[in-house]
Structures are given as C-alpha cells and as structure tokens.
Amino acid sequence: xxxxxxxxxxxxxxxxxxxxxxxxxxxxxxxxxxxxxxxxxxxxxxxxxxxxxxxxxxxxxxxxxxxxxxxxxxxxxxxxxxxxxxxxxxxxxxxxxxxxxxxxxxxxxxxxxxxxxxxxxxxxxxxxxxxxxxxxxxxxxxxxxxxxxxxxxxxxxxxxxxxxxxxxxxxxxxxxxxxxxxxxxxxxxxxxxxxxxxxxxxxxxxxxx
Numbered sequence: 001x002x003x004x005x006x007x008x009x010x011x012x013x014x015x016x017x018x019x020x021x022x023x024x025x026x027x028x029x030x031x032x033x034x035x036x037x038x039x040x041x042x043x044x045x046x047x048x049x050x051x052x053x054x055x056x057x058x059x060x061x062x063x064x065x066x067x068x069x070x071x072x073x074x075x076x077x078x079x080x081x082x083x084x085x086x087x088x089x090x091x092x093x094x095x096x097x098x099x100x101x102x103x104x105x106x107x108x109x110x111x112x113x114x115x116x117x118x119x120x121x122x123x124x125x126x127x128x129x130x131x132x133x134x135x136x137x138x139x140x141x142x143x144x145x146x147x148x149x150x151x152x153x154x155x156x157x158x159x160x161x162x163x164x165x166x167x168x169x170x171x172x173x174x175x176x177x178x179x180x181x182x183x184x185x186x187x188x189x190x191x192x193x194x195x196x197x198x199x200x201x202x203x204x205x206x207x208x209x
Contacts, residue, residue: 010070011163013156015112018062025058049202056198060191065112067099067156069163073184074101078111082186087167088174089181093160095146095153101160103183113156115146 032051040047060079068075075084076099085101085108092102099113146153167173 010068011159013067013069013112013159014063014065015114015152018065018112021062022058025062026055029055047205049198049205053195053198053202056195060195064191065110067110067112067159069159074160076101076108076110076112077188078109080188080192082188083108084184086181086183087164089183090160090164093157093164095157097146099146099153099156099160103181105183108183108185110153110156113153115153116148116151 029051033045033048036045036048036051064077065079066075066077068077073084073086074090075082083101085103089103089105090101091104094100094102094107095113095115097109097115099110101108101110147157148154149158164173
C-alpha cells in the first residue's frame with residue numbers, strides 16, 4: 001500500500017520461500033484429490049480430509065506468517081499469535097536466531113523471519129553488508145549473519161530499522177513514551193479453529209472408513 005505522495009505506508013514481508021512451499025503443497029494436494037476421484041469416485045473425497053489438513057498446514061506455516069511495517073507499529077503475525085509493537089515501544093532489533101523486537105517489557109520473535117543457517121551465511125556478498133541502517137552495525141562495523149539483507153531475518157530487520165531510523169531522524173518518535181507504549185497481542189483463533197476442524201474431520205473420516 002502507498003500513500004498519496006507515493007511513499008510506502010505498509011510493507012509486508014514474508015519468507016522468500018513461502019510462496020513456493022505453499023504452491024507445492026497445494027499442487028500435491030490437488031494431485032492427491034484427483035487421484036482419489038479417479039480411483040474411488042467422487043465419494044472417495046470423503047476420505048480426502050488429511051490432504052486438506054496438509055494444504056492448510058502449509059498455508060498456515062508458510063504463507064500466513066508475516067512481518068508488517070506501517071507508520072504506527074511493527075506487526076508480527078505468527079501462526080498462533082499476532083503481536084503489534086508500537087514504534088515508541090521499540091528499543092532494540094535483534095537477529096541472532098530470528099527477527100526479534102525488544103521492548104522494555106519483553107521481546108517478540110517473528111516466525112516469518114528466521115536467521116540463516118550455515119549455507120545462508122556463506123551465500124552472503126559484500127553488497128548485503130552495505131548501506132544498512134546505522135543500528136545494524138556492531139563494533140568495528142561488524143554485521144551479524146542474521147543482519148545480511150539476502151536472509152529472511154536480515155531483510156525484515158532492514159525494513160524495520162530503516163523505518164525506525166527515519167522516525168528517529170525526523171523527531172516524530174516520542175522516546176518519552178517508550179515505557180508506557182502498549183504492545184497489543186492477540187490469539188489467532190480463526191486459523192486455530194479451522195485447523196482443529198480439519199483435524200477432527202480427518203479423524204472422523206478414518207473412523208468411518
């Protein structure tokens with residue numbers, strides 16, 4: 001989404017592989033359902049609930065999670081919970097194991113932005129270290145592997161830190177509100193309920209088979 005001036009209002013980050021994993025899962029599910037119909041007829045679809053569980057789980061774990069950066073807060077949408085951290089509450093951005101937003105009252109980790117493994121770290125190039133927000137760098141301009149912009153944690157951190165740095169530089173962020181800013185946290189009841197229903201349907205289909 002963009003503002004009237006063309007600047008970004010909300011930036012949504014998802015893992016680079018989320019679309020591919022979700023698409024593969026949906027394709028496999030479709031193939032499985034077609035195979036069931038061919039071998040058992042339309043009535044065989046009643047036993048296809050496990051395939052629906054597989055497709056939904058892929059969507060829930062790979063596509064549903066995200067990091068949303070907007071003018072008011074950074075929102076971490078994880079499979080089970082959604083956390084919205086106001087800019088005023090943010091005191092540190094960490095990427096040791098995944099993108100983690102640190103506030104005076106606790107820290108919150110993004111499912112959608114894990115830190116890289118060995119392969120991801122070695123795939124880094126000099127350009128992935130350049131032009132990062134100032135608070136990305138440690139002593140001696142060092143950069144943690146999780147801050148490299150070609151990684152999920154690094155690119156998500158880049159989006160958060162860049163917006164955060166602009167707010168601080170413009171003076172629009174009131175640091176006096178840091179201790180009183182409220183982090184909103186909610187349970188994602190809808191996908192949890194859908195998952196429970198699909199699992200229950202799968203169990204029932206096995207019982208009736």
